Amino acid sequence: MASSKVSVVGAGGNVGSIVAFSIAMQGLCHEVILVDRDVNRAKGKALDMNQAAAALRSHSIVRAAESYEDIKDSRVVVITAGFPRKPGMSRDDLLFKNADIVSEIVEEVKKYAPDAVLIIVTNPLDTMTYVALKKSGFPKNRVIGMAGILDGARMTHFIHEKLGFGAGQIRATVIGGHGDYMVPLPRYSTVAGIPITDLLTPQELAEIVELTKNGGAQIVKLLGTSAYFAPGRATAIMVEAILKDSKKIYPCSTLLEGEYGYEDITNGVPVMLGSNGVEKIIDLQLTPKEKEMFHRSVESVRELIDTLKNNNYFEDKR
Numbered sequence: 001m002a003s004s005k006v007s008v009v010g011a012g013g014n015v016g017s018i019v020a021f022s023i024a025m026q027g028l029c030h031e032v033i034l035v036d037r038d039v040n041r042a043k044g045k046a047l048d049m050n051q052a053a054a055a056l057r058s059h060s061i062v063r064a065a066e067s068y069e070d071i072k073d074s075r076v077v078v079i080t081a082g083f084p085r086k087p088g089m090s091r092d093d094l095l096f097k098n099a100d101i102v103s104e105i106v107e108e109v110k111k112y113a114p115d116a117v118l119i120i121v122t123n124p125l126d127t128m129t130y131v132a133l134k135k136s137g138f139p140k141n142r143v144i145g146m147a148g149i150l151d152g153a154r155m156t157h158f159i160h161e162k163l164g165f166g167a168g169q170i171r172a173t174v175i176g177g178h179g180d181y182m183v184p185l186p187r188y189s190t191v192a193g194i195p196i197t198d199l200l201t202p203q204e205l206a207e208i209v210e211l212t213k214n215g216g217a218q219i220v221k222l223l224g225t226s227a228y229f230a231p232g233r234a235t236a237i238m239v240e241a242i243l244k245d246s247k248k249i250y251p252c253s254t255l256l257e258g259e260y261g262y263e264d265i266t267n268g269v270p271v272m273l274g275s276n277g278v279e280k281i282i283d284l285q286l287t288p289k290e291k292e293m294f295h296r297s298v299e300s301v302r303e304l305i306d307t308l309k310n311n312n313y314f315e316d317k318r
Contacts (some may be wrong), residue, residue, distance in 0.1 A: 004029040004243055007071040007113070009105050010081030012036030014225070015121060017045055018232025019078055019239070020062065024049050026236070027058040028243050033074065035065040036081075068108035074116045076239050077109050079132065082122035084226065095304055098122050099131045099313065106135045117242050117277040120145045120253070121235055125178040127304040129253045130266040134314050140255040141277040147178030148251020148268040149234035154215035155184050158208045159196055166191040174212065175251055175268050175284070176297030182268070183293045184209045188284070241273035254278050260286075260294065265305070267298050 006023055010016040011034035024032045032049070036042040042064035049062040063070065071077060082098040102122055109116060118138065120129045129145035136143060155172035169192040176183035186205045189196045197205065211218075219227040241248045252271050256262045259281045260269065270282035286294060308314065 004075040005031040005033060005071075005073060006076045006078070006239055006243070007033040007035055007065070007074040007116075008078045008080065009035040009071075010079065010122075011045065012038050012041040013080060014228035015232050015235070016078070016080035018228050019080065019121075019235045020045070021049055021052070022233055022236035023239055024053050024060040024062050025056055025058055026240065027053075027060050028236075028240055029060060029075070032060055032062045033065050033070050034062060035068065035071060039064060039066065068112055071109065071116075072112045074109075074113040076119060076242055077113055077116045078119045078121065078235055078239065079105055079128075080121040080235075081105060082128075092307060095124065095127065095307060096311075096313075098124070098128060099308060102128050102131050103135045106132050110136055116142070118143045119235060119238055121231065123178075124301075124304055126253045126266045126268070126301040127308070130255070130301075130305055131308070131313075133255055133266070140257070141279065143255070144238065144271075144273075144277055145178070145253025145266060145268070146231070146235045146238055147182075147253050148174050148270075149237055150231050151178065151182050151184070151212060151215070151268075152251060153230055153234060155189065155208060155212040158211045158215075159189065159191070159200075162200060162204055162208060163191065170196075172196075173251065173270070175270065176294055177267055177301050178253065179300065180213065181293070181297035181300045182213060183290060183297055184212050185284075185290065187287075238273060242275060242277060245275040247272050247274050247279065249273075249282060252278065254281060256281075259283050262298055265298055265302055267294075267301055 006029050008016045008020045011020050020032050034042040046062040046064040122128045125145050133143040151174035152172045156170045171190050173185045173188040251268050253266050253268045271278045272280040
């Protein structure tokens with residue numbers, strides 16, 4: 001087991017709890033630090049997780065942070081903290097509220113874990129990844145947004161539902177922003193190496209694409225809250241790839257600097273994850289229709305970033 005520490009900020013929430021739990025149960029690192037505004041809640045979850053780890057005979061130790069100083073020397077810091085959109089709250093209200101939260105956390109990470117890889121889960125995901133990147137000043141390879149693994153998992157589930165076979169053998173690819181403008185790519189999706197375009201009709205594929213885009217909303221409608229098992233597990237998969245330096249390829253939100261024809265924008269694309277974070281961006285060859293969909297995705301994120309820029313959000317206030 002690698003000698004390393006992972007800190008999860010917002011660990012008192014559902015997604016943060018699942019991230020921390022997954023890491024601890026796999027024994028991916030020696031220490032998992034739970035950071036939350038409610039310290040007692042974090043302590044209770046740490047106690048519960050430690051007892052689960054003991055049952056599993058995992059060597060990971062889970063600790064609740066008394067202060068941000070406890071994240072010192074973390075190899076990876078996961079940020080899940082943020083507010084959900086509430087009645088009467090405009091999109092811009094939520095944008096600025098969560099941007100402030102992410103900015104405050106990043107300042108603490110810079111102070112205590114300046115060499116960490118940052119994984120952003122807070123929504124709006126791609127925009128918050130951009131905020132974290134600009135506020136931290138970290139190199140772009142060390143600030144990554146979790147999105148495409150979750151969206152790909154949702155697409156995989158719906159493919160299996162439609163086919164009725166191939167569980168565990170389905171690989172689905174989704175790029176673009178995490179939201180209404182994600183870009184599912186059926187032609188890059190397979191079952192045991194067989195393209196799903198050979199197994200499903202265009203109409204069936206269109207249905208799967210729509211189900212994937214609405215996958216999160218469907219869970220909110222049923223549960224009254226957003227999903228947490230799948231997002232948490234998807235984030236833990238990214239942590240594992242970084243800690244193990246696996247060089248595996250996953251779709252993640254990263255800063256584009258010429259890739260796919262875009263500059264100074266964060267969006268979901270396939271990347272190679274290793275010990276340094278994003279070690280390579282895979283530039284897929286897209287069809288004209290896919291390029292159009294990806295462009296819409298990029299512009300939806302740029303609109304939010306421009307809202308922050310127009311309010312001088314990234315200017316040095318000192």
